[in-house]
Amino acid sequence: MNDLFHVSAAPHARSPITTRNIMQDVVIALLPASLFGIYNFGIRALSVILTTILACTVTEYVYCRLMKKQVNPADYSDVVTGLLLALNLPVSIPLWMAALGGVFAILIVKMLYGGLGQNFMNPALAARVFLLISFPGQMTNFAVEKISSPTALDYINNGAVAVVDSVSGVTPLAAVKAGETVDLFRMFVGNHAGTIGETSALALLLGAGYLLYRKVISLRIPLTYIVSVVIFALLFGGHGLDANYLLGQVLGGGLILGAFYMATDYVTSPASHKGQIIYGIFLGVLTGIFRIVGKSVEGVSYAIVIGNLVVPLIDKVTRPVSFGKERAKVEK
Amino acid sequence: MGKSTFLGGIHPYEGKKLTMDKPTTVLLPKGDLVFPMSQHIGAPAKPIVAVGDHVLVGQKIGEAGGFISSNIISSVSGSVKAIEKRLVVSGKLEESIVIENDHEYKTVEGYGTKRDYTKMSKDEIRGAVKEAGIVGLGGAGFPTNVKLAPKDENAIDFVVVNGAECEPYLTSDYRMMMEEPEKIVGGLKIMLRLFDHAKGIIAIEDNKPEAIEKFKQLTSSEERIEVQALKTKYPQGGERQLVYVTTGRKLNSKKLPADVGCVVDNVATVAAIYMAVARSTPLTNRIVTISGDAVTNPQNFNVPIGTDFGEIVEAAGGFKAQPEKIVFGGPMMGMAMYTYHIPVTKTTSSLVSFLQDEAAVEESPCIRCGRCIEHCPLQLAPVQLAKAAAHNDEEGFVSMDGLECCGCGCCSYVCPAKIGLTQKIMQTRNQILANRKKAK
Numbered sequence: 001m002n003d004l005f006h007v008s009a010a011p012h013a014r015s016p017i018t019t020r021n022i023m024q025d026v027v028i029a030l031l032p033a034s035l036f037g038i039y040n041f042g043i044r045a046l047s048v049i050l051t052t053i054l055a056c057t058v059t060e061y062v063y064c065r066l067m068k069k070q071v072n073p074a075d076y077s078d079v080v081t082g083l084l085l086a087l088n089l090p091v092s093i094p095l096w097m098a099a100l101g102g103v104f105a106i107l108i109v110k111m112l113y114g115g116l117g118q119n120f121m122n123p124a125l126a127a128r129v130f131l132l133i134s135f136p137g138q139m140t141n142f143a144v145e146k147i148s149s150p151t152a153l154d155y156i157n158n159g160a161v162a163v164v165d166s167v168s169g170v171t172p173l174a175a176v177k178a179g180e181t182v183d184l185f186r187m188f189v190g191n192h193a194g195t196i197g198e199t200s201a202l203a204l205l206l207g208a209g210y211l212l213y214r215k216v217i218s219l220r221i222p223l224t225y226i227v228s229v230v231i232f233a234l235l236f237g238g239h240g241l242d243a244n245y246l247l248g249q250v251l252g253g254g255l256i257l258g259a260f261y262m263a264t265d266y267v268t269s270p271a272s273h274k275g276q277i278i279y280g281i282f283l284g285v286l287t288g289i290f291r292i293v294g295k296s297v298e299g300v301s302y303a304i305v306i307g308n309l310v311v312p313l314i315d316k317v318t319r320p321v322s323f324g325k326e327r328a329k330v331e332k
Numbered sequence: 333m334g335k336s337t338f339l340g341g342i343h344p345y346e347g348k349k350l351t352m353d354k355p356t357t358v359l360l361p362k363g364d365l366v367f368p369m370s371q372h373i374g375a376p377a378k379p380i381v382a383v384g385d386h387v388l389v390g391q392k393i394g395e396a397g398g399f400i401s402s403n404i405i406s407s408v409s410g411s412v413k414a415i416e417k418r419l420v421v422s423g424k425l426e427e428s429i430v431i432e433n434d435h436e437y438k439t440v441e442g443y444g445t446k447r448d449y450t451k452m453s454k455d456e457i458r459g460a461v462k463e464a465g466i467v468g469l470g471g472a473g474f475p476t477n478v479k480l481a482p483k484d485e486n487a488i489d490f491v492v493v494n495g496a497e498c499e500p501y502l503t504s505d506y507r508m509m510m511e512e513p514e515k516i517v518g519g520l521k522i523m524l525r526l527f528d529h530a531k532g533i534i535a536i537e538d539n540k541p542e543a544i545e546k547f548k549q550l551t552s553s554e555e556r557i558e559v560q561a562l563k564t565k566y567p568q569g570g571e572r573q574l575v576y577v578t579t580g581r582k583l584n585s586k587k588l589p590a591d592v593g594c595v596v597d598n599v600a601t602v603a604a605i606y607m608a609v610a611r612s613t614p615l616t617n618r619i620v621t622i623s624g625d626a627v628t629n630p631q632n633f634n635v636p637i638g639t640d641f642g643e644i645v646e647a648a649g650g651f652k653a654q655p656e657k658i659v660f661g662g663p664m665m666g667m668a669m670y671t672y673h674i675p676v677t678k679t680t681s682s683l684v685s686f687l688q689d690e691a692a693v694e695e696s697p698c699i700r701c702g703r704c705i706e707h708c709p710l711q712l713a714p715v716q717l718a719k720a721a722a723h724n725d726e727e728g729f730v731s732m733d734g735l736e737c738c739g740c741g742c743c744s745y746v747c748p749a750k751i752g753l754t755q756k757i758m759q760t761r762n763q764i765l766a767n768r769k770k771a772k
Contacts, residue, residue, distance in 0.1 A: 009755035011741030271702035322733040323710040324584030
């Protein structure tokens, strides 16, 4: 009966964009930051990255097999989670801890809540927070014992020695908090201590530019988030209009990584434009409170994880008014 | 007043280059012609001929079956072979008159006589449109004479001629605009005679610059007619989007264009009005686009209504390879059929054939990317509506304005998880509306 043609409901045209190539784009966008992390912290960074990615993909696969669920056709969402988690870890973390984080992210945060699209928190960040609470010492130890031998580029940039002592245990944001002046250019390029992926604003922005170009993300969440942090720091930071202090806030503590790559996670951010702006402001204020009022130095992870929890609420109140209708008045 | 564009919408692959620059071919069919009695919104027409009767081109063979209904006119001369159920594009079997073609195309008396419409009264004009069996040729099939008789004709501020043709692949309206623009302008002038305070707007998407230029020249001395170029974006030709962009006025599903002072008609409909009123020629022919990557010589044909699509496909050189899917209408809102042996009706503008069925993809889980919301031209939340539909939550569906959905297909198109949102929403919407009708 090959005379019969396919029959299905309209529309019969579909855009070429798929979940899979969106996830691929995110992986591509994270490559500069990952490569810089490996360059900055040495080959061990690569093993942390591979460990978390492996932990995530294996956990997802085993879970699906055990639960007799269809194994997701490689949509790369587990790779994205693994990669993001690694970029949020210090290079010195024991590998078994990194693997545990990956298992936690996929098993507890993602699969147990129903898998892709159902988790109410960003899996990578939830895992980071889990590790921070469980192993505070290892998770905040940014000292690097071994730096790879200096490369030609090191000499050109700073001289190899500078590279080695730049990756000492003190993160620039901690220095900012302590009231010290920081080298903004070095913060921007990323030759300093921190988690594997958060140090280089340059590499992160390069990837973010790619995601914006590919229209995978928009500026709504990241921009409002970062601007809100700056405004909060301006008002309550106690340093007034001190560019070094304010830019230090922006470039430090994983704000760029969080704002562009994790606050924009589709699953755990609001769907409407208005909701996204509210969410960005909420995250900015929360981060400001954690950083300036609270004792903590960073705060981005906590802010986003808590922000994730209010997303359903934001979605509910920001549902757009449909075309040609006024918003229904509440009946008394 | 007018707006530069509307919120939402998409830019699908246009596919218009396949056919847009080829002149329309006139095709006279060889086989029987089939006239379904329901080619419009409203009550089906009633056959007024019997098997064995001889009929002529332009002869009324079906009488409008109510206020919202339309006459059916024969496009061929010959004898009535049967009155029976025949397959139509919706997949249903509809009562149809089958006419055996005598290949003489003899016309009824007075067919094609020129008339001076400036000397005709408004009622005479509306009467001529009604007799001619004209309905909205853009696809909806709403009886045009009803549209031309709103409650208060003085409240009509705009007559909008829809030349957007935003559906991919379709170029039948474009060819009409390029080849017979005088008829469209003539039809609009007739319509403006019915509405003394109205301004005429010919609205064309800016991917058809030659057509825009042509109409600007033709109407340069017409004070009451304006040509407006629209930004090319699907669904610009949708009634609500078109009215908004041309006049700044907003419609919802409960309102007709007349409620906001507008009358909207597709270019082919407007040309048909001209033919009916000024040339005494009822609606017997239409232009259809035969296109897509599976057809050998994609092009437009001017064919008598009732012609079997199989004959037109043959005239286009047949298929170069077995198509996987055939769609009547555009790929965004058209209907797929398992066969192409169905008659051309007033509202079927095209046959688009595809070697590959893009829609034959597996759904994966929603990743809440929000693209469906961003691209919905009516600012609905398709993903939430589809969820409500899946849970049979009618109350939630209605409270989220699910009944507003116009079925344009943008949400299904953009969804990266390839979820059939439009289908799920339309199914629930139509069911709720049907139940409400029953309850009345």
